Amino acid sequence: MNEPSSIDHPGVVAPPPLIYGLPLLFGLIVHFAGAGLDFGLPLWLRLVLGLSALAAGIVPIALALLRFRRAGTNPEPWKPATALVVDGIYRLTRNPMYLGMALVYAGVAIILDCAFTTALLLPAVLTIHYGVILREERYLTAKFGEPYRDFLRQSRRWL
Numbered sequence: 001m002n003e004p005s006s007i008d009h010p011g012v013v014a015p016p017p018l019i020y021g022l023p024l025l026f027g028l029i030v031h032f033a034g035a036g037l038d039f040g041l042p043l044w045l046r047l048v049l050g051l052s053a054l055a056a057g058i059v060p061i062a063l064a065l066l067r068f069r070r071a072g073t074n075p076e077p078w079k080p081a082t083a084l085v086v087d088g089i090y091r092l093t094r095n096p097m098y099l100g101m102a103l104v105y106a107g108v109a110i111i112l113d114c115a116f117t118t119a120l121l122l123p124a125v126l127t128i129h130y131g132v133i134l135r136e137e138r139y140l141t142a143k144f145g146e147p148y149r150d151f152l153r154q155s156r157r158w159l
Contacts, residue, residue: 027117057103
């Protein structure tokens, strides 16, 4: 393991739940104020699609949190990483929590028929990518060295 720097965290721009939560909240406010666009899909289809997205989002978040708990490390990216988690859901994606949050966001927007809110997911995902994921990858590479570089080569960032 490499010697940690004096600042032992990745320096993310903001907590990821906030990065997803603020545009979701803003989009819902705009929508319910009457200024947002609807999908125009029937309720039954919005429920099928939205609930599927919610379930598909909650599962990887829960599995990732369990892995972090078993490893005894912090899931919050503004706290120090004390262990490298590369098994379980992390064999499918390096960022199951961020992927899960995006799916939960999309599910809520679809169920509530909020096309404008859904469009705001793109800036949120870009902020997660550039302001969180890339910073985490630099931090974890510096902290864990070759084991983390191996993980980067063997896994996908999103899916």
